[in-house]
Amino acid sequence: MEVGDSHGAVVNKSEENDFEKKGSSDPVVYQLVRVEGDGTLVPATEDDVLQFEHFLHDEKVDLPSIEDVGHVEEFFSNDCILLKKSDLEDGSSKLKTIEHTQKSGADLEENRLQSMDDSLSPPSKCSVVHGQQPDKFLIEQGDNSIAQQNNASTETTKSTVLNDSCNAEKDKADACSRPVDDTSTEPSVSGVNSSVPDFSILQGEVRLDDLTIRELQEAFRATFGRQTTVKDKIWLKRRITMGLTNSCDVPSSGCVVKDYKIVGRDSNKDMPNTGEIPKIGLQATSLVRDQVILPGNEGDSPSSYYYHSEDQQGSSKRFKRVPIHNDEPQVILAEQSTNKRTRKPTKRYIEELSDIETHDSTGKLSSPAKRTARDEVLLKPRVVHFHEVESLGTTYPTRKDTLGGFSVHVPYVSRTRRGRPRKDFISFVDKEPFVERNGVQTAVGMMLAKEREEGNRVRKASEVPLTVNSGRGHIEAVDRKRVQNLQPNVYNAASKPKIKRGLTRKHHRAWTLCEVMKLVDGVARFGAGKWSEIRKLSFSSYSYRTSVDLKDKWRNLIRATQTQLPAQKDGVCPRKINPSIIPIPPSILLRVKELNELQSQGGGFTAPVKFSGQNSKVVQEKGSGFL
DNA sequence: CTTAGGG
DNA sequence: CCCTAAG
Known part of the structure; x- marks a missing residue:
């Protein structure tokens, strides 16, 4: 080339x-x-x-x-x-x-x-x-x-x-x-070179700064039991110090190690490029994130x-798959990254996000028809989601970190554990939805967020039958059925049934008026009991509403019909309704009642009740709502 | 899987 | 919403 x-x-x-x-x-x-x-x-x-x-x-x-x-x-x-x-x-x-x-x-x-x-x-x-x-x-x-x-x-x-x-x-x-x-990758040592550690070198006080590279290498070998050809003094010193002190918090220079502890450090040693690190780091970050064009020359180092x-x-x-060198690069990278640079979501993360959506569509919803509509909705949230995560991202997917605060990487972790449920996983997954929700509070956001959450839920269902507690205290649950199915096998193996029990709860979603109308419409068209049909045709864009949900909701509507309506007729409102709770318009309630009576009497004939006489008004509403 | 019903 | 039982 x-x-x-x-x-x-x-x-x-x-x-x-x-x-x-x-x-x-x-x-x-x-x-x-x-x-x-x-x-x-x-x-x-x-x-x-x-x-x-x-x-x-x-x-x-x-x-x-x-x-x-x-x-x-x-x-x-x-x-x-x-x-x-x-x-x-x-x-x-x-x-x-x-x-x-x-x-x-x-x-x-x-x-x-x-x-x-x-x-x-x-x-x-x-x-x-x-x-x-x-x-x-x-x-x-x-x-x-x-x-x-x-x-x-x-x-x-x-x-x-x-x-x-x-x-x-x-x-x-x-x-x-x-x-x-x-912060950049630390030099690794060829651990293959097996040499007998000579710990004698490490006896007593070791003043690393005084050592030559050769000596440092020697010390390294003594410390880690393997040779290194690294000639970077700083690195060697740090590494050795870390090895001796079993600590990650080791200055690059000026360390005196005595009896396996850092005794003192002179600050006069210089770290040549320390000063420009942050700036560069930032540039790099933005570069990676935005995939932007990089100012080439001045960008040499940034590059x-x-x-x-x-x-x-x-x-x-990759650390995980590197058993041998567990000590060095791993620790260091983690440490350094944490200190100097925030970790951006990996592309993998993004990809997995999209995967989720895919799973969501394919996995849970069997009919391709529904995905189209919903995918459109999902698309945006996906992006938003990513940015949110990005802005927050800083933590490593270790469980502790995640527990501490950031939840950004939680999904990441969960995904990496695909297929391997872990009980404690639940606890730190908790906040994920919270973060997301905070990020997406815009008008459209709410809806989209819902969709996305749903996606998560479904995703989890397909991979790890664990639940997530949303920030609002709600719980996202795995598909019940799946949980049930999994319980005997996979789930059983890694986690306790009880865990699944309480925590496996689907995130509660209040039914919107729109949804209710669609439901009513659906019932009117297909008849009560055809929940699956209704779901497919009227709730294609609400992936989180299962047929069971529809059924339950309808049942509740019926109940409401029997209680709320009469109450209103009486002119007495049993209790002040929470403003945040939008009461179902009487018109709809009425219609529900009619439909219910009609169909229950009609002998459950499934034939679409197209003639909901007086409900014409509502009927049209649903018609519009439907498509 | 889908429905129905109880919780 | 969850859980189950029953087609």
């Missing part, structure tokens, strides 16, 4: 890593973008996607584990190529394809990488190395890119210019050494952040 000034191709690919067979998979979706000559990022064309498609496949296949964490896109400055690390891995051929226009640099590096890799470890995953300071870089399997980038932020490595380097080769190199703050950010998300998800 051409990597010229005109345009660089970029691959940042969108793919779903469904590594975990179960729901816990957390696909990271990268947006394919390309870098224009001016450095801006624009959405990739289909062609671009196609060109790199095979890489994606490769990635799925060859990425076993933690290497994923290292999937940091290489950012080649202005004329750049952005590739996911994995794309470069083990693929000198791929590299060539991509970089042939920059052969001089690329090939050299490539070769060097190869050799270095070979010496390091078998499944070496190579990547671009800084061309200027080879010795400052190390190649590790998988995570080298990260390591390199972190190197950049070390004192030892001259952190490079972001933009001023315009020649291709240099750019490439710079891309690697571009300063990266801690890399952008990708790091994405990667970070991916990494966090």
Whole structure:
């Protein structure tokens, strides 16, 4: 592919890593973008996607584990190529394809990488190395890119210019050494290198700042029992400190660890790029969120952040499937992300939202006819929902976090657990609807929100038979029937029946006048008892009204007819009616009564009662309401 | 699944 | 609304 000034191709690919067979998979979706000559990022064309498609496949296949964490896109400055690390891995051929226009640099590096890799470890995953300071870089399997980038932020490595380097080769190199703050993916250590921990090093007081990289590495090995080739002092120090203190709250430098505790820290150590981190973080955030065009040049660093950010998300998800390295990246990422950057909803989340709607339509409502109408309604809420979540999003889908406050990620969690009910899940799912509701209070919003909630409900029904307590104290329930069915098998396994019992309650929805009219209309047309029919034809847009609901409502209407109407006739209103509760207009009530009497007498003949004589007025109303 | 009815 | 029983 051409990597010229005109345009660089970029691959940042969108793919779903469904590594975990179960729901816990957390696909990271990268947006394919390309870098224009001016450095801006624009959405990739289909062609671009196609060109790199095979890489994606490769990635799925060859990425076993933690290497994923290292999937940091290489950012080649202005004329750049952005590739996911994995794309470069083990693929000198791929590299060539991509970089042939920059052969001089690329090939050299490539070769060097190869050799270095070979010496390091078998499944070496190579990547671009800084061309200027080879010795400052190390190649590790998988995570080298990260390591390199972190190197950049070390004192030892001259952190490079972001933009001023315009020649291709240099750019490439710079891309690697571009300063990266801690929030970006931490360098991972090749945990495969099993070396015997030498804890002797760790005896007594350890003043990490005084150690050389070599010593730090040694200390690292002593701490974690495996070797690292990371040369980023800061990272090493932090990591070691964390390891020794078993704490995540470790400054990047200036730590003195004594007896496995942080004794003191000097603040004079500098964190080169700390200052600009927040800003960059923000940019990255907005970038990711809006998929906006990125100011290329000045955006050099933001760009890399952008990708790091994405990667970070991916990494966090991937942790689960990386048993070995549980300690480092995981902890760190979580910590850092929390501190410095709010996590945006993953695309996966969005996709799942739409999935929900799909499930809703297909799963619960058997007739395709109804979805059309409702889907239109659902579409908007979907968007709204997303934004809401987005604005709130900050928490990680850990249960505790969610419990604490944000519920944004709750649905996310629930989805990841698709098919695996968990009892305590209920408690923190609680607030989800609340959040949503708060977000959508607009006129249309209410209706839409309802629809959406319904969607959630149905969704849950189809996956996890758990309930949700809405913010208003209402409870969303799974489809009863499903619950019943599931109880013996799936549900039983993971959760207690009692839980299901009390909590599995459908969110209460007051019947609107409109609904009532439709119901009446439906009864008039199809007859009482044809609830299914009525639901299908008259309530296609109200997915949350089941035939049972209709039946119940009708029953209540009948009762109302028998009580309320007479009362009114008496001129005595039994009790002041809550203003918020809109009394059913007598006209409708009357009609209900008539219909009821009519049909009950008529011997339940189903023939549509088209001749509701006096009700003409109401009849027309329903007619209009119906369509 | 759909209805009916009791809770 | 929920739960069940019965077509």
